[in-house]
Amino acid sequence: MTRSQSSMTKPARPEDEKLGLGASFAYGFQHVLTMYGGIIAVPLIVGQAAGMDTAEIGLLITACLFMGGLATLLQTIGIPFFGSQLPLVQGVSFAGVATMVAIVNGDGGIQSVFGSVIAASVIGLAITPLFSKIIRFFPPVVTGTVITTIGLTLMPVTANWAMGGNSQAPDYGSPANIGLAGLTLVIVLLLSKLGNATVSRLSILLAIVIGTIVALAFGMTDFSQVGVGPVAAFPAPFHFGMPTFHLAAIISMLIVILVTLVETSADILAVSDIVETKVTSRRLGDGLRADMLSSAVSPIFGSFTQSAFAQNVGLVAVTGIKSRFVVAAGGVILVVLGLMPVMGRVVAAVPTAVLGGAGIVLFGTVAASGIRTLSAVNYKNNMNLIIVATSIGFGVIPIAAPTFYDQFPDWFATIFHSGISSSAVMAIVLNLLFNHFKRGNSENPSVFAEAAERRISPEVLGLLKHGDRCEEGKLIDAEGNEIPLLEADPQH
Template sequence: MTTRTATNSTLRPVDERLSIGASITYGLQHVLTMYGGLIAVPLIIGQAAGMSGGDIGLLIASCLFVSGLATVLQTLGVPFVGSQLPLVQGVSFAGVATMIAILNGGGGMETIFGAVIVASLIGFAVTPIFSKVIRFFPPVVTGTVITMIGLTLIPVAANWAMGGNASAPDYGSLRNIGLAALTLAVVLVLSKVGGPTISRLAILLAIVVGTVVATALGIANFSQVGVGPIVAFPTPFHFGLPIFSVAAIISMLVVILVIMVETSADIIAVGEIVGTKVTSRRLGDGLRADMLSSAIAPIFGSFTQSAFAQNVGLVAVTGIKSRFVVAAGGGILIVLGLMPVLGRLIAAVPTAVLGGAGIVLFGTVAASGIRTLAAVNYRNTLNLTIVAVSVGFGMIPIAAPTFYDQFPTWFGTIFESGISSAALMAIVLNLFFNVFTRRPVSAPSADMTDTADAS
């Protein structure tokens, strides 16, 4: 089956246009991959705020709607906004702890929304300065960060494979893990014996097979699909007008900086995978899309937006690099936000099934980082030390989640993310060992040609 509609041999892979059917199908894969993570944040915050089930449902629908808009903005772009890379946007986990702290401190959802709006606008304003960070991302840094993105997500896949809800009685049961293993096996088999089209759809087909088996075993529950409205448009300021608290804004600003670091890493990672050079201009455009969508999100009842690392893995696994495919995924998210019934249908996919697919997706991201690190020169340099310390530093919050509990809140917000921890450490160590030294700038560790440049 031929889905390619562009014939220009000089066309960038990200600018390839597939048929409408193929774009929707591959876009649906992206939605299924990130759906569990996308609905988790509004679910957590809604419960912490003491919302009713109906309001939490509206909160989830709002987050789907805004994430779809943000994804379309990031992939298609407008002048000076949008990286035009295949990146799926969604509600960031980075702000969960801070938002719960705001609620526990006596603030409400209105205070959270006010903090998100102001902090995001500040982030938008400082983007031209922040985007210059690209010059401090040689392969020794990018490879480390990409590797850490994958390693950080592996525990997420393991949690999904166990059932996703630690309080559930069947969490970690052999039934859940077996279902994840079956899904993983289907992905591997289809990747091996299927043709190019089947191989690219292996993740989606495996999720379908896993869900069918789960239904037969009584694990999947579709009873709630018909409960609630079929169509609902997010009402602006449904949860109240924003309240602007200086303390909340300052704490949220730290979250925004963390999101900018993580999104920078994701933009660089996907640029590496699709063979597109990430310049300061492209990075800045991507960050502006992040910040603009985050600033608009509270109007519709959503939170800070960032690129989803798990979808970077899907791009690597399928080899589908077209940004228009991801834009189609954004369109699906918009529809899900407007039609909660479809969202409830996708939500019925067992978490264990997503866990089996996640092992492949997240492992592929880590493998891509390792491939980048393989091109780094380790002779007569301290690059090995940079990689070792940065990866070790990034693994701390994964291996010991309570490690930073006694640190100031702002410090924990930054370093409780393995991605931002590793990224910051790699940048600092590269500066210390490879830039601020008497060694010429042309040292191998500082000017290794990025594989993206070769394209």
């Protein structure tokens, strides 16, 4: 084998692996299915708040799919100064929903939302060099904490999906919906256990397809609306009117942009840990700039702020497919869905409960990846354990009690209503306080520190035999007989 052939087979970076066209689009379609519900949720909510009719909301969804695909291509393929070249799927950020609805309800209209997104994203683009310099403040104790919290934050999403997705529907939380989610989960596990390497990696996609077929057989999904509406349509620039710029709306949206920068930084570091590749300050900055550029351009076509989707980080961990070109293929699919609403309607017919069953594995894997990172952290004679404990607890608060910050100022609630940003802020601050500004740290950390390390000598280990065990302070051999202990030497 020549040197060039070897480099093609085994690229220098895991994310640069090329799997072939068919495999790339098959795995890429899994990414689209995983994030499809999330990407259409934002235009649905904002469109309804703006009083749009069904046709206009449909155009809003199409624009979000189209821009999500372009943003994904920019992030994965990259151009000079833009794009982390990591397997990250981009889409409309859910972090800004409350703020956008507030702007719409405040007589600003959808045009004010678009204007605030453009202005705040341009400001965000200008400050990305500052964010890219903070990578040294993201050691494993911080990244592991944030990755774990990302997984925990996504669990209510998959629970809602498993119950049916629409809390107003009469069958929300029904045994049928939860049973369909459970069946999908079982199929994922069976395919992962019994299938060959290809089937195992495609287990999420295959389980969703099989679950949808089962749902169709029992009348739990409807494909009759697939043919209703245009087959193809291009998102027209400024279809919803020219953006308007109001200072209060821009300031509110700027807070959302800061939260997005924090969350995207966490996602970039999380996926780099899963892919096992190095992320430099420059590469992090390129990823953040891609986010901000995509967000600034999105309103032209009727979309909103763009951000990396944390649920797709879980899919990378589950499948072990680290190639950025697979995610780029998913970006192409999103662009096609944005140009062909009929394809979007096919994907939309997949029952939410099916996605919920798959989401249990996907999102749980994100949390497990964070725990794996935390297992490599040194907890001896430092405050790392209390950093992890406090930060995860702080991040879980908005998950366990979504209304916890409702009485706080809007800017504060916007930042800390997200468990991911709450955990990230706390982990960064505590890491700085305890590991960088060490003045005042106790030489013997608090009761939260790790227990003393246990060791035995090689001589003692060599005397033990197979089946020996310790019970209630006594050493017992394989036959159940007590092994006598030597009396302590009073000289020692």
